[in-house]
Amino acid sequence: MTVTAATTFGAANGAGCPSSVPAASRVRVNEVTSNGADTVELHNGGASAVSIGSWKYVDNDTSHSPASISSSSPSATSIPAGGYVTFNSTIGLGDNDSLFLLDNNGNTIDSVTWATDGAKPSAERCADATGWFQTSTTATLGSANSCSGSGGNPGGDPGGGTGHLLGGGGSLTKNCAPEAPSGTGSRPSGTLAWPGGLDVTIADNVCAFTTSTGPEGRDLSGLAFDPANPSVLWASKNKNWLYKLVKSNGKWIPDPSWSATGKQIRFAGGSGEPDSEGLTVGANGHIYVSSERDNTKNTVPKDTIMEFDPASTGSTLTPIHQWDMTSQFPQLNTGDKDDANLGFEGVGYVPDSWLTANGWIDPLTHAAYNPANYPLHGSGLFFAGLEWDGTLHVYGLNSDGTFTTFGTIATGKASVMDVSFDAGTQRLIATCDNTCGETHTFMKINASGAIVPDVTYTIPSVMPTDNLEGFAIAPSSTCVNGSREAVWTDDGIYGFGSGSSAYGHALYSGTFPC
Template sequence: MLAGLLITGMLAAQPAAAADPAGYLNVRVNEVTSSNSDTVELYNTGSTAVSISGWKMSDDSFSPQSFSPSSSTIPAGGFVTFNSPKGLGDSDKLVIYTAGGTVVDRVEWATDRATPGMARCGGDGTGAWVTATSASTFGASNASGCPSPIPAASRVRINEVTSNGSDTVELYNGGTSAVSVGAWRYVDSDTSHSPVSVSSSSPSATSIPAGGYVTFNSTVGLGDTDSVFLVDSSGNTIDSVTWVTDGAKPSDERCANGTGWFRTATTATFGNANSCSGSTGGGGGTQTGRLLGGGGSITSGCAPEAPSGTGSTPTDTLAWPGGLDVTITDNACAFTTSTGAEGRDLSGLAFDPANPSVLWAAKNKNWLYKLVKSNGKWIPDATWSATGKQIHFAGGSGEPDSEGLTVGGNGHIYVTSERDNTKNTVPKDTILEFDPAATGSTLTPVHQWDMTSQFPQLNTGSKDDANLGFEGVGYVPDSWLTANGWVDPLTGAAYDPASYPLHGSGLFFAGLEWDGSLHVYGLNSDGTFTTFGTIMTGKASVMDVTFDAGTQRIAVTCDNTCGETHTFMKVNASGAIVPDVTYTNPAVMPTDNLEGFAVAPASTCVNGFREAVWSDDGIYGFGSGSSSYGHALYSGTFPC
């Protein structure tokens, strides 16, 4: 989705004035009643909280008035309600303004449409407006108040629009019967413009058959940043779409056709099913970010793998705190190897703290990559190996199922393995240490530590169970553990690194996919290891682990199994390592097996942000035909 396309259900605002709060366009009128209480519900479709302090409302007869909301701030995905200070009529219009007078949103209804209430159905903040069939649901999701089935007129949606001169609008009827639309009206976001009938713009556009289309050219004009607002012949709000700065060139289209989120198309497809071949937006909530880059041909033999194991997002999860835009930052099917010709299975990621321009990556089928940036993409460093280096277990044997990696205090690369891929029904939960300065196209470990016996639940003879072992690993420096007062589980006293003279300068936190636990080890130079116990992360699984010096937290990543989330762990007042805060991914990203996550060192910060990178283990993106299909790496920003 290009340039912050918003999907709304009514007319959106003119470009915001400087004084308007960030994210104000994500606030939507979600439910309204004109009986007795004259209550209005606002919903925040965005990923960050929005202040509504000083906002006003008007109807079709009175000037903007202050109102008293249930809260002055709407959290991401949250609701705020208020009673109209002047009352609302059986046939009326509601307009919401920021404190600076910018129109935020508006909805219109005919006689009795808002009795007992009028609510969005098919998605809070984005669904079609219908008359509720049961008691109001103010302060909660509208689902319980929505009629079934949704009326035929509400099945008509704006499906595609362009602002490239022809200013064409396409309507699509997703229902099972024809709908008369000739007397329906539309208008853009310029409040000085009067609504124009669809039939006056296109005399043949009188009715839309079931599953059919109607197109017309806007006579009010459509700008680079604009909206289309559609009402029926009675004045009831039907649908709208808003785009920002060239988002509708060559066109913006819903994907899937008639129901999905808008994205910028590669070519317009007016009168036909949408191609869904352009820049992609994500699912879930109004999107204000962009997913950029991608494309390119799929290499012969490259076989992306659809995600599996999708679970729900924890209830206490917060929205991604960094930028909403994400860029695809690798070439299509870039990681094909002799043991992984299908091109997928890139998993663990770690920035090199000594050289932040280097990103290390592990591929499940026993390959290690040193990546550097070139023309905005992460590509293998040709001076190290243009095709990656194959890794083996001690003695040069086997194929480590390499899932996670981290950079140790000595600059060496530490890789976790769940199994030997040549014997994939048997677990082999190991941590292997590699010297990146070693020459040759293959690498064997300097040291190898085998913890398999600690996890008998994985040794059942099932390859699925064997595949739920060490999925990620993070090196955590002793200096952080001691400065934060971590209590050594082995002694019950403050952790003293000097008590473990062979372990180096930090400990290693290995994440177990089986149950989302962290297992803490001191990896000794004589090949032995010290086990410091288990830490529960509160997550169902762990896919990657990284110590982030910028936030002074241990970041634990889970893919779609846990709703694409990252839990940052801290040392609490009792000296235990516990969850602190959990964030989702940026909303424009796909819900895939995103198993790798890394944030750049704080030394790379620019204007308060630094790079964050994700890896898609299945290179599936949004599926076949999308710009992200066949790509493994995504790049965004995270606060410093």
């Protein structure tokens, strides 16, 4: 990791920052066959040899352990610049399967997924190393791909030399029905390119989040890393489900020790089905979920924040506390289900320490914020994002069930779909999906003590322009080689459309600078 003397948001990085792309990032799964001998071809599109002696691979069967490339036959320990390496899989590859290439840290370098008829004669990238996968008519293992088949990804350019969406074409989606995204709006002026890595990985199994209240698999929305355990990612599904996700073979899957199928959540008293759009993790380790309405009465807004104890047993969770702010938003209570669906889309916990250290002016006292003035609120405030107009609404959530309203903050965006606080950049982040051109606005406290937009980034260019409603950056403690993970959720699991590599998937994984 390169440490600079000062942050340089919105400008060129300081001297000493690495500018070259690591050679390993140019290695791709280039061809796979599951016809008889299960063979994998890797291609190094870089200008230098890459050591793969400690790399492994695995398929999509979570009961399989990753196998070492060097222990496969024929054994491979390095790939020359511009060269190819082939090896036979020892774990078996079949229909509806995937191949994940993992580095020595267990990170996914590349992957491919194929559908019902297997990779026969083979699945190959066209063109080598940079193109989408398609079914070939002739396997060309160990040499340039013939590209004589069909069935490539219809979603457009995969990134070429500017990054790749790592995943195969033709994911099986018979068990879910993805939803096309709504119309795309304009980005805030001055939006900058994504500052992190150029490659993005599809990070979940296809149709992974089907439930009894959402069998189509859509609507995974809010995301938050657990600050006490960064190997855990919490996710909420609009149709009243909560997931604890952990990494398995490079993918985020429901933690089977918590619930392999997620846990259903209810409003206080055990009734209703929260339209659970956003979530955050509080200082007490509890999960706070925001809801726009009750899905059983979807024409009526119910803008609430609920507190759940993740240690609670059972398959259904009810809140320890629930705070109802519905009356503050009469513009949403028109009897129209679309208006009722424009409420609390995201929520983020912000520690008091950040607010006080940066001189935030309390809107209620017009003086420096003093947490002692609010003895029941805990150690931080909650910022709820309103989809209606892109504003943030600040609350102190009191232990007696009451709340303190601190006012409204403009984000400069038409809508907000997720809210988070990143300790690494010391910024509050307001996220908007394609409604605002897929953007993340990092917000700071200015010299006057107000919270204002600082810099806005778009998403990596290789990602589809969909309803990407959830966003989370891993804590700085997870940094490796100057980067940490960033994760997005696609609320509609549409990808680039039917037959594309991301169709039926909800999670994307990239990197953000440390």
